[in-house]
Amino acid sequence: MRLSQIFATIAVVITGCILLYGVSDFPGFGDPHSPANAGVPGSESVSQYFITESYGDTKVPNLVTSVLADYRGYDTMFETVVIFAAGMAIFAILGAVGGGGQPREQSEEPFFVNGDHSRIIVGTTCRLLVPVIQLFALYVIGHGHYSPGGGFQGGVILAASFIIIALSSNLNAALRRLSEANYLRIACIGILIYAGFGVLCQVLEGNFLDYGLLQPVLLTDGPEMARSHSMLGVEIGVAFTVTAIMFAIYANLSSRGTLRDGL
Amino acid sequence: MAEFFQQSFHAHFNFWIYVILMMIGLWALIAKNNLIKKLIGMSIFQTAIILFYVSLGVKAGATIPILDPYGNKEQAAAYAEESDPAKGKNEKKGTEEKGDSSYVGKKSPNPDIMANPLPHVLMLTAIVVGVATLGVALSIAQMIFKEFGSLEEDEILEIVKGGNVDD
Amino acid sequence: MTDQIPAILVLAPLFGALIIGLAGQKDHRVCFPVTIVSLLVSLFAAFGAVVEVVRSGEIDYFMGGWEEPIGIGIHLHIDSLNAPLLVAIGIVSVLVAIFSIRRIGDKNTEKTPHFYSLYLMLCVGLFGITIAGDAFNLFVLIEVSSLTSYGLIAMGSSRRGTLAAFNYVLMGTVGASFYLLGVGYLYLMTGTLNMQEIHTIFLANPDIASSKAVAISFILILIGIWIKMAFFPLYGWLPNAYSYCPSSSACILAPLMTKISVYVMIRVMLGVFGIEWVFASPGYSNLVVWLAVIAILAGSMLALAQREIKKMLCYLIVAEVGYMVGGAWLADEKLWGLTGSLYHILGDAAMTLCLFLAAGIFAKRFNAIEIEDLEGLFKKAPWTAAGFVVGALAMIGVPPTCGFFSKFYLIRGGIEANHWEFVVALLVSSLVNAVLFFRIFEIAFFGNKPPEGHGHHEEEVAELKEEHHPEIPTWTGTSSLLVASAIVILLGIFNGEIVELIRIGLEDLPQFASRL
Numbered sequence: 001m002r003l004s005q006i007f008a009t010i011a012v013v014i015t016g017c018i019l020l021y022g023v024s025d026f027p028g029f030g031d032p033h034s035p036a037n038a039g040v041p042g043s044e045s046v047s048q049y050f051i052t053e054s055y056g057d058t059k060v061p062n063l064v065t066s067v068l069a070d071y072r073g074y075d076t077m078f079e080t081v082v083i084f085a086a087g088m089a090i091f092a093i094l095g096a097v098g099g100g101g102q103p104r105e106q107s108e109e110p111f112f113v114n115g116d117h118s119r120i121i122v123g124t125t126c127r128l129l130v131p132v133i134q135l136f137a138l139y140v141i142g143h144g145h146y147s148p149g150g151g152f153q154g155g156v157i158l159a160a161s162f163i164i165i166a167l168s169s170n171l172n173a174a175l176r177r178l179s180e181a182n183y184l185r186i187a188c189i190g191i192l193i194y195a196g197f198g199v200l201c202q203v204l205e206g207n208f209l210d211y212g213l214l215q216p217v218l219l220t221d222g223p224e225m226a227r228s229h230s231m232l233g234v235e236i237g238v239a240f241t242v243t244a245i246m247f248a249i250y251a252n253l254s255s256r257g258t259l260r261d262g263l
Numbered sequence: 264m265a266e267f268f269q270q271s272f273h274a275h276f277n278f279w280i281y282v283i284l285m286m287i288g289l290w291a292l293i294a295k296n297n298l299i300k301k302l303i304g305m306s307i308f309q310t311a312i313i314l315f316y317v318s319l320g321v322k323a324g325a326t327i328p329i330l331d332p333y334g335n336k337e338q339a340a341a342y343a344e345e346s347d348p349a350k351g352k353n354e355k356k357g358t359e360e361k362g363d364s365s366y367v368g369k370k371s372p373n374p375d376i377m378a379n380p381l382p383h384v385l386m387l388t389a390i391v392v393g394v395a396t397l398g399v400a401l402s403i404a405q406m407i408f409k410e411f412g413s414l415e416e417d418e419i420l421e422i423v424k425g426g427n428v429d430d
Numbered sequence: 431m432t433d434q435i436p437a438i439l440v441l442a443p444l445f446g447a448l449i450i451g452l453a454g455q456k457d458h459r460v461c462f463p464v465t466i467v468s469l470l471v472s473l474f475a476a477f478g479a480v481v482e483v484v485r486s487g488e489i490d491y492f493m494g495g496w497e498e499p500i501g502i503g504i505h506l507h508i509d510s511l512n513a514p515l516l517v518a519i520g521i522v523s524v525l526v527a528i529f530s531i532r533r534i535g536d537k538n539t540e541k542t543p544h545f546y547s548l549y550l551m552l553c554v555g556l557f558g559i560t561i562a563g564d565a566f567n568l569f570v571l572i573e574v575s576s577l578t579s580y581g582l583i584a585m586g587s588s589r590r591g592t593l594a595a596f597n598y599v600l601m602g603t604v605g606a607s608f609y610l611l612g613v614g615y616l617y618l619m620t621g622t623l624n625m626q627e628i629h630t631i632f633l634a635n636p637d638i639a640s641s642k643a644v645a646i647s648f649i650l651i652l653i654g655i656w657i658k659m660a661f662f663p664l665y666g667w668l669p670n671a672y673s674y675c676p677s678s679s680a681c682i683l684a685p686l687m688t689k690i691s692v693y694v695m696i697r698v699m700l701g702v703f704g705i706e707w708v709f710a711s712p713g714y715s716n717l718v719v720w721l722a723v724i725a726i727l728a729g730s731m732l733a734l735a736q737r738e739i740k741k742m743l744c745y746l747i748v749a750e751v752g753y754m755v756g757g758a759w760l761a762d763e764k765l766w767g768l769t770g771s772l773y774h775i776l777g778d779a780a781m782t783l784c785l786f787l788a789a790g791i792f793a794k795r796f797n798a799i800e801i802e803d804l805e806g807l808f809k810k811a812p813w814t815a816a817g818f819v820v821g822a823l824a825m826i827g828v829p830p831t832c833g834f835f836s837k838f839y840l841i842r843g844g845i846e847a848n849h850w851e852f853v854v855a856l857l858v859s860s861l862v863n864a865v866l867f868f869r870i871f872e873i874a875f876f877g878n879k880p881p882e883g884h885g886h887h888e889e890e891v892a893e894l895k896e897e898h899h900p901e902i903p904t905w906t907g908t909s910s911l912l913v914a915s916a917i918v919i920l921l922g923i924f925n926g927e928i929v930e931l932i933r934i935g936l937e938d939l940p941q942f943a944s945r946l
Contacts, residue, residue: 002294007293008290008292009290009294011293012289015286016282016286020282026275026278028275029275029277029318030321031323032322032375034319036320036379036381047379047380048374050380050381051328051377052374061329063328063329063330064380067384075388079388079392082392083394086398087398090398090399093402094402148327148329252402253398253402256405
């Protein structure tokens with residue numbers, strides 16, 4: 001046994017015992033009256049407020065979306081910033097150069113390499129699949145208010161459609177659709193949309209991300225609908241950033257930062 | 264023993280699983296020699312925390328935290344029936360709006376029949392953070408491979424200590 | 431406008447980072463002015479926060495206007511404990527930005543926009559951590575600052591730096607995960623994430639506060655933050671990560687990251703669990719103080735063994751973290767240890783900045799990596815030398831500098847709490863620092879080289895030398911160094927006012943009314 005394994009075993013046993021010791025004190029699994037679900041005496045749990053009140057506050061049936069994009073919208077903005085920071089860090093580490101925007105010179109045939117017909121089936125299938133995936137991604141982004149979904153999920157699906165192009169053909173084919181300069185720009189614009197909604201609320205003399213004040217701008221009936229529409233707006237911003245950075249991470253990692261060939 | 268099992272293990276089944284998963288991840292993180300395996304351990308470690316959080320929000324017999332304004336009249340009726348009179352103060356907002364939803368005139372939903380939405384929101388953040396960290400870590404691992412020609416920790420340390428690089 | 435201060439603090443650098451991302455790729459000249467302007471806006475807002483706090487006690491800001499019931503929205507909170515820290519972050523980030531002009535871009539200019547964008551997002555994270563009033567929001571911002579610092583460390587060209595960054599990613603993730611887990615335990619037991627609300631619930635329900643799960647959540651949060659601040663047994667990642675990364679990255683990370691983690695620890699102790707709960711059983715606080723004593727002694731001894739300037743400074747950081755953690759846990763009746771700790775966060779940020787800036791300038795201009803390379807340099811670069819000497823004197827604890835006063839408060843706390851081992855450790859560490867720095871002064875002023883004893887670490891040194899650019903102008907670096915050393919002295923001179931501000935903050939917390 002190596003030294004690190006002995007050390008790891010000791011650390012794991014100690015940590016595990018501490019954690020299990022704490023578990024014995026927990027409320028039962030699935031207990032609807034645990035403090036997390038129902039609050040403690042004298043203080044109602046915030047989740048009860050979300051379940052009973054959030055539809056009235058925001059007119060969004062998907063409570064997860066309303067909590068994510070409105071009540072805890074500040075967190076979600078930084079979540080997007082985390083993604084953006086990760087993208088920037090990866091560009092900085094792997095040395096990918098922004099700007100230019102021209103795809104590197106490479107075989108221009110997008111879906112099958114000359115003479116190699118074994119990829120025709122894969123290429124054609126993926127070409128047919130991509131619009132469907134993208135349509136579904138847009139549905140997931142736009143329908144996040146009513147069903148599971150939202151900017152992150154939809155953005156990842158949208159990025160997957162570009163990644164599938166890169167996988168079935170080559171990275172260059174995907175980069176011609178979403179070039180290096182563009183994905184950086186799109187990532188920035190996504191956060192700008194999000195933060196822009198927040199700052200607009202500040203301009204209207206409210207707090208950051210107080211969407212209710214956007215009623216006169218969005219021309220909705222009532223601040224609740226303004227919140228609902230603004231949430232859609234920020235989800236779209238999130239989707240921009242997530243799509244761009246997820247694809248960028250794939251493109252950089254699969255080509256070791258050179259953005260050539262890919263896998 | 265049986266009583267202990269009943270109280271400690273059975274009632275906290277998910278929490279035990281999360282601790283075990285987390286320890287698997289931590290062990291791999293410390294003990295594995297290959298950097299990619301370390302990263303796999305790190306991912307398992309983070310995923311265990313997600314399991315823990317999601318377990319917090321579970322309520323026995325509850326449904327997903329999405330209201331269903333357009334259909335499922337039974338569910339909507341159930342909200343009205345099960346609604347706790349003590350929560351009557353919550354009715355004043357929102358549900359009185361004349362509009363498109365089948366909640367019009369209904370009472371607020373009883374919180375016990377819907378899962379807790381907050382842990383889901385928090386974990387969405389944690390998942391995103393995990394993806395971002397993994398991406399950065401993989402890119403650093405690529406750089407390490409490029410510079411040392413190896414992803415085995417002991418070989419890399421050998422190169423660093425010995426100072427003889429032939430790549 | 432004053433009510434929007436907390437939002438402006440984090441938004442100004444964020445917008446700066448986005449503008450650099452959008453426009454900086456095409457034209458790298460955009461990067462530096464945008465960085466400086468956005469950081470100056472934040473610094474201005476930080477000064478505004480201090481003025482507002484002095485005037486009205488505290489600033490509360492509710493994101494999205496979700497104020498009632500407390501805990502549904504995200505709460506930002508500025509009081510007199512964190513307002514001075516905001517100014518410190520602002521000043522350090524502006525000075526390092528000035529220092530880093532044309533520095534990171536020399537070798538591979540294409541990375542300039544990435545550097546500044548990451549740099550600004552790091553500042554967003556640091557400001558955000560400081561003003562966060564929500565336990566989970568704190569986690570998200572810790573991750574913002576961690577991810578950017580991984581990038582800043584790994585973007586250098588040194589191989590060891592890459593390896594150190596990998597270890598840092600693993601350790602940092604484990605630390606943040608433990609913190610997240612601790613927050614989960616707290617949420618499980620209280621049903622809220624708002625720090626003030628959690629504290630209120632603990633006060634109202636002693637049975638919850640005394641449960642095992644809450645105790646374990648405290649341990650988890652503490653371990654997580656200790657990893658982040660490189661407290662004694664968990665410091666392994668720090669020295670390599672900070673000494674093999676680009677100078678500009680080291681200069682922003684070394685003064686701020688560990689100190690912000692110390693602040694988070696103090697905030698969690700005071701604002702979430704409450705000091706009475708934390709110090710309820712003296713056994714634990716004794717244990718932590720002993721750990722801090724070991725940290726101080728080990729850090730000092732390891733620093734003494736180093737030959738490279740930056741590595742030596744890194745081990746000194748480990749010792750300084752010991753000062754602050756030990757001071758916070760002294761648990762003396764009048765809380766002088768805690769006061770000294772909070773004051774030392776500011777002072778240590780200033781003096782670490784001084785020393786790292788000076789080390790960076792020596793490395794850039796004279797290729798001086800090892801202590802012996804400094805031979806005769808104080809004559810060649812008198813201004814840089816002056817800055818270095820001020821930082822070093824503060825580290826030793828010579829009277830007009832802030833280092834003396836923070837040690838004074840810490841020792842006072844140690845004596846009142848009867849923790850003599852802590853007092854002894856502080857004095858020993860001062861002595862070691864004196865030996866360490868006077869040895870450097872001797873070499874640098876008089877050129878007395880110690881006998882040659884080069885071992886196998888030439889390669890190590892060679893790697894540190896990779897970013898040597900003798901031709902670049904250094905007046906920017908020197909001027910920010912001189913400002914930093916002026917701040918070290920000013921902090922010392924105005925220690926009374928700052929400590930008074932901190933004491934007001936401590937008195938405002940309800941559980942202290944009885945103690946102070």
